[in-house]
Amino acid sequence: MGLFGAASFQGFILLGYDQGIMSGLIGANNQFAQEFNHPNAKLQGIITSIYDIGCAAGALFNFFFGEKFGRKNKNIAGGTTMIIGTTLLGSSTTLAQLLVGRIVTRIGNGFNSSTMPMYQSEMCKRGNRGIPLSMQGTITIVGLCIANWLDFGLFFAKGPIQWRLPISFQAFFDICLVLQTLPLPETPCYLVEKDDNAAAVEVLTRLESSTATINDPEVIFLRKQVEISLEIESAGGPFRYSEPFRGGKIQNFRRVCLCCCTSLIYLAASFIPLWTVEKFGRRALLMSSAAGLCFCFSMVLILLSIGTRSMAYAATAFVFIFQIFLGIGWLPIPWFYPGEVTTTRIKSKEQVLEAFVNWNCVFTVVQNTPIAIFNISWHTFVIFAILCVLWVPIVYCVFPETNQLKLEDIDHLFEGGGVTGGAFKAKGGRAVQPGYHERGRGGEREGKRFVNGVEKREVEQSR
Structure with a gap:
């Protein structure tokens, strides 16, 4: 870093x-x-x-x-x-x-x-x-x-x-x-967007830790998160x-x-x-x-x-x-x-x-x-x-709060709808809670999210 x-x-x-x-x-x-x-x-x-x-x-x-x-x-x-x-x-x-x-x-x-x-x-x-x-x-x-x-x-x-x-x-x-x-190196997001997944994994490995390998679960998970995010976009x-x-x-x-x-x-x-x-x-x-x-x-x-x-x-x-x-x-x-x-x-x-x-x-x-x-x-x-x-x-x-949000959570910032995208009524502008994207992917996981200031429990089936 x-x-x-x-x-x-x-x-x-x-x-x-x-x-x-x-x-x-x-x-x-x-x-x-x-x-x-x-x-x-x-x-x-x-x-x-x-x-x-x-x-x-x-x-x-x-x-x-x-x-x-x-x-x-x-x-x-x-x-x-x-x-x-x-x-x-x-x-x-x-x-x-x-x-x-x-x-x-x-x-x-x-x-x-x-x-x-x-x-x-x-x-x-x-x-x-x-x-x-x-x-x-x-x-x-x-x-x-x-x-x-x-x-x-x-x-x-x-x-x-x-x-x-x-x-x-x-x-x-x-x-x-x-x-x-x-x-x-180039950023992993750009490399994945250009379909150079091998290079993206190599960069993610270097960013994760000095001892990480390309087969580490966290590295694989991060790559999938970027891929899913780009797929949605x-x-x-x-x-x-x-x-x-x-x-x-x-x-x-x-x-x-x-x-x-x-x-x-x-x-x-x-x-x-x-x-x-x-x-x-x-x-x-x-x-x-x-x-x-x-x-x-x-x-x-x-x-x-x-x-x-x-x-x-x-x-x-x-x-x-x-x-x-x-x-x-x-x-x-x-x-x-x-x-x-x-x-x-x-x-x-x-x-x-x-x-x-x-x-x-x-x-x-x-x-x-x-x-x-x-x-x-x-x-x-x-x-x-x-x-x-x-x-x-x-x-x-x-302006929604982005503190502690992963870049992949950003896709869901304005799902609350309305003129302000949910930022006005959400407590502290937290339209999305940290880790929402991760909890909503990869199996039946329970996620927590605030829409117009109200906490909602969501269960999403894995794709």
């Missing part, structure tokens, strides 16, 4: 580093500004936000073609693309080359950000999936810190090294990502691009909506979810995080509306508190929750849709926030506060 985690974390270090590296270069009277003729506010916004257009393009490419190459190859392609983009950025002599380099680099990041969470979630066991997936957010902020401190350290340097070194340094992480991913025939936008028994469209909505907020991270995500679950962290973010935005707009220097200092304090609430839920969970609520059959498509929507939203915010601040000043934070508080009832009503 360490090798899988290291490769995944390398991708998220890149994500954080890329997001933070321009913050120390744009808008200052430094060597970068001198070489690019002191870009004005509008051009600064374009230089910054066009990066996210590249991310969206990378995610969109994954949607249409990613399934042909697999999770591992997409990660390698992402790292390789970023190496090319970093080369263009570090050698930029014109604004056009700089913009092209940022787009190419972000296309590679779009590959990684729409693949890494899915890759790691399919390689993790049920009991410890939340902690390593939450660490992706922590690692993101590590990359952001590296970028910020490198910018700060080179601020006092003279000449082109002041900006070319920090931009070019990300190639180190790009190369590490490619080298770390090369020896890793494939009952409608070959995949069609309209499939993620339809309802039906598995409620794919509902899953797409959840995937696209969970990544609307992304900034910083903290270590808090490493100890809370498995204890309190995904829903509680998302709701408390959204309420805390709304509180911070509300306090900032109130303090800034007063207009005094002391109140401005107080508002700055809430910027730091904001980071804490963001790290509780809305930083890490949107990156792995889509992989938990989607079925294996369409997981890769919905993961890239999530990333595509994320980067378009980031582009929108980055492009328009400076304009909003200039025109309506502190009133901008009213918009952010309202958007944050709206997520509390949205999560409570329609």
Whole structure:
């Protein structure tokens, strides 16, 4: 598991580093500004936000073609693309080359950000999936810190090294990502989907334990669970691009909506979810995080509306508190929750849709926030506060709890029906109890499940 985690974390270090590296270069009277003729506010916004257009393009490419190459190859392609983009950025002599380099680099990041969470979630066991997936957010902020401190350290340097070194340094992480991913296997879910059962069993054996063999009952059971899950999901025939936008028994469209909505907020991270995500679950962290973010935005707009220097200092304090609430839920969970609520059959498509929507939203915010601040000043934070508080009832009503669920249990998440799929009335959003899929297969077994908050006893005959 360490090798899988290291490769995944390398991708998220890149994500954080890329997001933070321009913050120390744009808008200052430094060597970068001198070489690019002191870009004005509008051009600064374009230089910054066009990066996210590249991310969206990378995610969109994954949607249409990613399934042909697999999770591992997409990660390698992402790292390789970023190496090319970093080369263009570090050698930029014109604004056009700089913009092209940022787009190419972000296309590679779009590959990684729409693949890494899915890759790691399919390689993790049920009991410890939340902690390593939450660490992706922590690692993101590590990359952001590296970028910020490198910018700060080179601020006092003279000449082109002041900006070319920090931009070019990300190639180190790009190369590490490619080298770390090369020896890793493909995920068992993808291999079973491609009818390579022998390779899938080999990977499952490696994931189970160092002493396990391909004939171990647990390995055989896990393979059958994946096969059954894919069989259920494939009952409608070959995949069609309209499939993620339809309802039906598995409620794919509902899953797409959840995937696209969970990544609307992304900034910083903290270590808090490493100890809370498995204890309190995904829903509680998302709701408390959204309420805390709304509180911070509300306090900032109130303090800034007063207009005094002391109140401005107080508002700055809430910027730091904001980071804490963001790290509780809305930083890490949107990156792995889509992989938990989607079925294996369409997981890769919905993961890239999530990333595509994320980067378009980031582009929108980055492009328009400076304009909003200039025109309506502190009133901008009213918009952010309202958007944050709206997520509390949205999560409570329609987001099912996935803590401790096996990936195979996901097929049954929305069988409760209704507008909310059973999440609203179920206690704690537990529309499905852990192990429901396992108890419902392989012999006459008694299963327990909650539908609209009511425990139901079900007996299913073995197939």
